[in-house]
Amino acid sequence: MTGDPESSRPRLTKIVLDVxxxxxxxxVEFSSELSxxxxxxxxxxxxIEVDAETDSIRLVIEGDNISYEELEKTIKKLGAAVHSIDGVVVQKTGKR
Amino acid sequence: MTGDPESSRPRLTKIVLDVxxxxxxxxVEFSSELSxxxxxxxxxxxxIEVDAETDSIRLVIEGDNISYEELEKTIKKLGAAVHSIDGVVVQKTGKR
Amino acid sequence: MTGDPESSRPRLTKIVLDVxxxxxxxxVEFSSELSxxxxxxxxxxxxIEVDAETDSIRLVIEGDNISYEELEKTIKKLGAAVHSIDGVVVQKTGKR
Amino acid sequence: MTGDPESSRPRLTKIVLDVxxxxxxxxVEFSSELSxxxxxxxxxxxxIEVDAETDSIRLVIEGDNISYEELEKTIKKLGAAVHSIDGVVVQKTGKR
Amino acid sequence: MTGDPESSRPRLTKIVLDVxxxxxxxxVEFSSELSxxxxxxxxxxxxIEVDAETDSIRLVIEGDNISYEELEKTIKKLGAAVHSIDGVVVQKTGKR
Amino acid sequence: MTGDPESSRPRLTKIVLDVxxxxxxxxVEFSSELSxxxxxxxxxxxxIEVDAETDSIRLVIEGDNISYEELEKTIKKLGAAVHSIDGVVVQKTGKR
Amino acid sequence: MTGDPESSRPRLTKIVLDVxxxxxxxxVEFSSELSxxxxxxxxxxxxIEVDAETDSIRLVIEGDNISYEELEKTIKKLGAAVHSIDGVVVQKTGKR
Structure with a gap:
């Protein structure tokens, strides 16, 4: 809407992950760490699914400007892996 | 939104349990105790299902900052068991 | 929201019954008596179902603070029986 | 909400009939008479269904305080019959 | 709501026709004429369905006080026929 | 609502076309021309469907007072054909 | 609504692409570039689908006045291809 340089940079506002x-x-602990x-x-x-050793989960993460790099790093640190990025919302304006 | 340390700690605001x-x-009594x-x-x-000795129930518990430890303890005290944690919402900002 | 002792007691605000x-x-008369x-x-x-002697009905009862004991007593007095409690909402805060 | 005796009498506010x-x-004429x-x-x-001599219809009747007795009388006077009462809403407070 | 005699006469406010x-x-022309x-x-x-000579259509007609007699007359004048009246809403109060 | 002659002429406000x-x-170009x-x-x-030479598309066109004649002419000029008029909304009052 | 020449030019406000x-x-990177x-x-x-070498994705792109030419150019520059344009919204007035 405005020419404000801040608001016109793409911001990741939602990401859906299969983990x-x-x-x-x-x-509970896993989600708290990601938040x-x-x-x-x-x-x-x-x-989504419970197996002998692992859980398949679906994460919907929202924010004003999510750092995907830091998010992925935290997921790995917690002994988990991103199986796929199933959805993404990127926005340029301030309204969400 | 603000840099308020209180509002930036992760808070468990919703949990879905299969019990x-x-x-x-x-x-009625079970739910009252949990509340x-x-x-x-x-x-x-x-x-969800009625068996000879037990009931399968689905709980959706909401709050501003739910203590999962205390919740699980209360469930056990009532002679029940968490079969699985089916969903979780954790939030960092004040708006719910 | 407030530390008001009144608002922090669990209140049964919704109950779903299979009767x-x-x-x-x-x-019409049955529902009026329960209200x-x-x-x-x-x-x-x-x-839900009509049989030779009986009707299966599904009741959704709402209120600010429902007395389940009185509710069950009234149902019996009307010659009916609670087959199962299928859902419950208990709240601690004032907002419904 | 208030102790107003008027608002605390049960009022039939909705009825669903299979006729x-x-x-x-x-x-059109049938519905006008009931209204x-x-x-x-x-x-x-x-x-719902058209047969050689009759129509099966589903009526959803709403009002602030419906007189079921008068409603049933009118239905009979119009040469029709209530096959079943399929749903009822009774309220005690003013809000609908 | 008021004792206004005008508002307490039944008014046909919606009719669903299979034509x-x-x-x-x-x-486009057919609907314009009916309006x-x-x-x-x-x-x-x-x-709804297209046949060699005819079209089956579903009409949802709304208004403050629809004259069904005039509506049916117009439908016939346009070379069409009401196959069935599938739904009707009649209201006595001013709110729609 | 008013006796305004302008507002009481039928206006085509929505049309659904199978083209x-x-x-x-x-x-993109096709839709821009129609707009x-x-x-x-x-x-x-x-x-809706892609064939060797043609595309089946579903158009939902809205406006305050759509000229169907001009719309059909434009569709033909663009090398396309109206297969069927699947829906129409005609209104007489100002509110949409 | 107004005769404002700006608002009466067709603007592409939404496009759905199969890519x-x-x-x-x-x-994440792909979507950021497109934004x-x-x-x-x-x-x-x-x-939508993951294959050995490629991903099928569905894009819903919204804006006030999207330049499709620039969008398609960017998609190609990112090593991707528009498989089909599945949906389009074009508007002439200011309201979206």
Whole structure:
């Protein structure tokens, strides 16, 4: 809307991830850690499938300007892996 | 939104649980007890399946800052068990 | 929201019941009687199945602070029986 | 909400009826006559099945305080019959 | 709401018709003609089935006080026929 | 609402068309041309099926007072044909 | 609404594309680049199918006045191809 340079840079405001995690840490701890990532304001996690050693989960992460690099790093640190990036919303204007 | 340290700590605001309980206490008493847990403001319980000795229920628990540890403890005290954590919402900002 | 002791007591605000009733009293009279129970503000009844002697009905009862004990007593007095409690909402804060 | 005796009497605010009517009067005339009943403000009629002599219709009748007795009397006077009462909403407070 | 005699007469505010029409006039012309009928403010027409000589259409006609007699007359004048009246809304109060 | 002669003339405010077009012009160019037609304010086009020579598309065209004659002429000029008029909304009052 | 020449030129406000891209760049980078295109304010990307060498994605791109030419050029520059244009919204008035 405005020519404000800040608002015209692309910002990642939503990302949907298919993630494979070990049973520990629990979904509560796992989601809490992800919510600490820069630019993240909300993490919604849903359990999709339970296997012997792992859980398939679907993450919907929202924020004003999510740092995907930091997000992926945190996921790995928690012993999990991004299986696929299933959705992305990038915005240039201030309204979400 | 603000740099307020309080609002930037992750808060568990919603949790969906698949729980196995005995027929007694009733769904009304069971839900009332859970709603007393710190940080919980609303408990929605739905009966999923009735077996000879047990009921499978689905709990959707909402609050500003739910203590999962206390929640799990209360569930056990009521003779029930968390079968799985099916969903979680964690938030860092004040808006819910 | 506030530390008001009144608002922090669990209140049953919604209950979903699967009830077996005789054909008489009619669904209109039956629902009217239940709506008189303390703390009830709205009774929605739906006819699910009609048998030779009985009707299966689904009740969705809402209120600010429903007394389940009185509700169950009234249901029995009307010649009906609670087959199962299928859903419950308990709240601790004032907002519904 | 208030202790107003008026607002705390149960009022029938919605009723869903499965009705069998003859082809004449038409659905338009039939619905108009029912809307004249005391306490009725809206009649929605849907044709469900057409047979040689009769129409099965589904009526959703809404109002502030519907008199079921008068409603049933009017239905009979129009040569039709209530096959079943499929749903009912009774309310005690002023809000609908 | 008020004792205004005008507002307490039943008014046909919606009617759903299953109509069989010839291919000519087109759906645009057919709907325009119907919208000219007294008390009609909106005509929605949907093509349901196309046969060699005829079109089956579904009409949803809305207005403040639709004259069904005039509506049916106009439909016949356009070479079409009401196959069935599938739905009706009659209202007594001013709010729609 | 008013006796304003302008507002009581039937206006075509929505039309749904099943159209067969050649691959060129593209859906973007095709829709832009249609949006230039008198009385049109919005054109939504959806690709339904792709064949060797042609595309089946579904058009939802909205406006305050769409000229169907001009719309059809423009469609033909673009090398396409109206396969069927699947829906129409005609209104007499100002509110849409 | 007004005779303002600016507002009466057709503007592409939404476009839905079926795109085939290589695995690199990631969906995050790909969407960010597209959001930089003139007139684009929001890019939503969804992963539809993963093959050995390519990803099928569905893009929903929104903006006030999207330049399709620049959009297509950017998609090609990123090593991807528009498989089909599945939907388009063109508007002439200011309201979206």
């Amino acid at each position: 494979l995690k070990t049973h520990v840490p629990s979904l 600490r990532v820069e630019g993240v304001s909300r993490v919604e996690a849903e359990l | 196995l309980k005995t027929h007694v206490p009733s769904l 007393r847990v710190e940080g919980v403001s609303r408990v929605e319980a739905e009966l | 077996l009733k005789t054909h008489v009293p009619s669904l 008189r129970v303390e703390g009830v503000s709205r009774v929605e009844a739906e006819l | 069998l009517k003859t082809h004449v009067p038409s659905l 004249r009943v005391e306490g009725v403000s809206r009649v929605e009629a849907e044709l | 069989l029409k010839t291919h000519v006039p087109s759906l 000219r009928v007294e008390g009609v403010s909106r005509v929605e027409a949907e093509l | 067969l077009k050649t691959h060129v012009p593209s859906l 230039r037609v008198e009385g049109v304010s919005r054109v939504e086009a959806e690709l | 085939l891209k290589t695995h690199v760049p990631s969906l 930089r295109v003139e007139g684009v304010s929001r890019v939503e990307a969804e992963l």
